[in-house]
Amino acid sequence: MPSKSTSSFKDGRISKISEATISRLPAYYRALTQLADSAQVRVSSEELAAITGVSSAMLRKDLSHLGSYGTRGVGYEVEFLRYQISREMGLNHDWPVVIVGVGNLGRALAHYGGFGSRGFRVVALVDSDQTLIGTKVKCGAEGKTVDLLVHALSDLEDVIKETNARLGVVATPAESAQGVSDRLVKAGIRSILNFAPIHLSVPDGVDVRKVDLASELQILAFHEQRKAV
Amino acid sequence: MPSKSTSSFKDGRISKISEATISRLPAYYRALTQLADSAQVRVSSEELAAITGVSSAMLRKDLSHLGSYGTRGVGYEVEFLRYQISREMGLNHDWPVVIVGVGNLGRALAHYGGFGSRGFRVVALVDSDQTLIGTKVKCGAEGKTVDLLVHALSDLEDVIKETNARLGVVATPAESAQGVSDRLVKAGIRSILNFAPIHLSVPDGVDVRKVDLASELQILAFHEQRKAV
DNA sequence: ACACATTTGTGCAAAAAAGCACAAATCGTC
DNA sequence: GACGATTTGTGCTTTTTTGCACAAATGTGT
Numbered sequence: 001m002p003s004k005s006t007s008s009f010k011d012g013r014i015s016k017i018s019e020a021t022i023s024r025l026p027a028y029y030r031a032l033t034q035l036a037d038s039a040q041v042r043v044s045s046e047e048l049a050a051i052t053g054v055s056s057a058m059l060r061k062d063l064s065h066l067g068s069y070g071t072r073g074v075g076y077e078v079e080f081l082r083y084q085i086s087r088e089m090g091l092n093h094d095w096p097v098v099i100v101g102v103g104n105l106g107r108a109l110a111h112y113g114g115f116g117s118r119g120f121r122v123v124a125l126v127d128s129d130q131t132l133i134g135t136k137v138k139c140g141a142e143g144k145t146v147d148l149l150v151h152a153l154s155d156l157e158d159v160i161k162e163t164n165a166r167l168g169v170v171a172t173p174a175e176s177a178q179g180v181s182d183r184l185v186k187a188g189i190r191s192i193l194n195f196a197p198i199h200l201s202v203p204d205g206v207d208v209r210k211v212d213l214a215s216e217l218q219i220l221a222f223h224e225q226r227k228a229v
Numbered sequence: 230m231p232s233k234s235t236s237s238f239k240d241g242r243i244s245k246i247s248e249a250t251i252s253r254l255p256a257y258y259r260a261l262t263q264l265a266d267s268a269q270v271r272v273s274s275e276e277l278a279a280i281t282g283v284s285s286a287m288l289r290k291d292l293s294h295l296g297s298y299g300t301r302g303v304g305y306e307v308e309f310l311r312y313q314i315s316r317e318m319g320l321n322h323d324w325p326v327v328i329v330g331v332g333n334l335g336r337a338l339a340h341y342g343g344f345g346s347r348g349f350r351v352v353a354l355v356d357s358d359q360t361l362i363g364t365k366v367k368c369g370a371e372g373k374t375v376d377l378l379v380h381a382l383s384d385l386e387d388v389i390k391e392t393n394a395r396l397g398v399v400a401t402p403a404e405s406a407q408g409v410s411d412r413l414v415k416a417g418i419r420s421i422l423n424f425a426p427i428h429l430s431v432p433d434g435v436d437v438r439k440v441d442l443a444s445e446l447q448i449l450a451f452h453e454q455r456k457a458v
Numbered sequence: 459a460c461a462c463a464t465t466t467g468t469g470c471a472a473a474a475a476a477g478c479a480c481a482a483a484t485c486g487t488c
Numbered sequence: 489g490a491c492g493a494t495t496t497g498t499g500c501t502t503t504t505t506t507g508c509a510c511a512a513a514t515g516t517g518t
Contacts, residue, residue, distance in 0.1 A: 018504070072512070073465050108334045109442065112333065120450075199281050217324070218254070220438055224419065285495095286477065289496060293496085
């Protein structure tokens with residue numbers, strides 16, 4: 001992970017938020033959403049930290065990078081803090097997502113409800129398999145499903161242009177992943193979520209996050225093996 | 230991530246491998262497998278680093294923690310290094326895996342080929358949905374598929390005992406994840422891969438790795454938003 | 459208005475991770 | 489068998505991340 005710290009302008013000053021902090025913000029956001037759903041108004045750093053599994057000191061320091069949104073002696077207002085995090089993370093925007101590779105995993109991702117709920121909207125499915133192209137796949141979880149046509153891989157650039165997709169998900173086999181990535185980048189995509197078990201080379205300015213299921217199991221196996229000794 | 234360094238005995242001495250190193254070993258292993266498949270005999274740290282997307286210095290330091298398996302002026306023997314990593318990570322063992330939650334994601338994981346190839350074997354599927362229990366689900370990728378019966382969640386403990394499952398995968402909705410986790414732990418599972426978007430509380434000695442799809446997208450969105458400024 | 463109980467925000471220290479630079483070891487060649 | 493070209497292994501430095509401890513700020517009760 002190339003942990004560059006990101007800088008931005010907030011009320012005039014330049015604030016730097018470390019990569020480690022950013023990676024924890026989604027968990028805070030989710031916990032706050034959960035608290036808001038149960039109508040809780042205030043929360044202490046101690047409580048929020050317990051829910052998200054971090055130390056309260058770390059939580060406070062993380063939040064302090066966003067601004068001073070808590071009240072000493074009291075805690076944080078759930079809704080207010082939630083809004084601040086969502087704004088900082090761009091979750092109030094709309095994020096059109098294109099999924100390349102409509103195999104088992106791609107389909108599971110398309111169905112996945114967690115995306116739609118937070119500004120992420122699967123707007124296009126692309127695959128190279130002739131038997132899949134032209135078929136329709138249900139996207140989104142219960143309540144708000146949309147049938148999406150599977151487009152041909154050769155139409156990738158056009159599909160991205162038409163749908164204005166900003167985020168690309170690579171759910172193809174390892175062999176085709178780099179090629180797909182190159183075309184996504186050429187089509188203007190600068191943020192890629194990669195499920196293929198391979199390192200993607202991308203030019204500067206393009207972010208890639210990797211989710212590697214087999215690696216995770218291997219890491220677990222490593223620890224499991226150590227326990228047995 | 231509570232990055233405790235793991236210590237083990239290797240040829241008499243105590244070796245410590247940092248969590249950061251461990252998390253990169255699967256990538257090295259995969260690259261070496263790929264090189265071995267293409268019949269390459271030797272590889273330099275520079276080349277292997279390029280494939281896996283790390284710096285060559287970091288790669289060498291990572292590998293040096295396993296032992297001195299390279300030859301100065303020459304590089305590393307692909308097969309030999311691959312074997313050493315697989316041994317260190319316990320990939321020559323057999324790792325029976327139980328998947329709890331046979332929704333879209335659980336099914337995709339069951340189908341996923343990357344597991345079977347490296348000692349991981351899905352031996353049991355468990356769900357609470359009455360309409361799923363008793364049905365059969367294809368496990369494994371092309372070549373070596375097995376039909377597995379979906380067991381009732383109430384039989385979780387028995388299933389684990391019978392199949393000797395060592396690794397647990399939680400692919401349930403967030404609401405049921407903690408309960409499932411508790412029961413996995415009680416049944417003797419000490420390594421859990423969690424796909425539910427929630428922090429799992431587990432006793433000491435139990436490892437949890439979390440894969441959070443929505444979080445990954447949110448982190449991408451954060452960076453994407455910053456780019457626009 | 460003042461003492462007191464909370465809880466945040468943060469300066470400082472410790473630990474972990476990454477990066478640099480080069481000595482040590484090896485191979486091929488003359 | 490010595491020399492030069494490589495390439496590993498590693499000590500040292502820098503950066504990043506985490507953890508600790510407490511002052512500063514707020515609300516409460518008298």
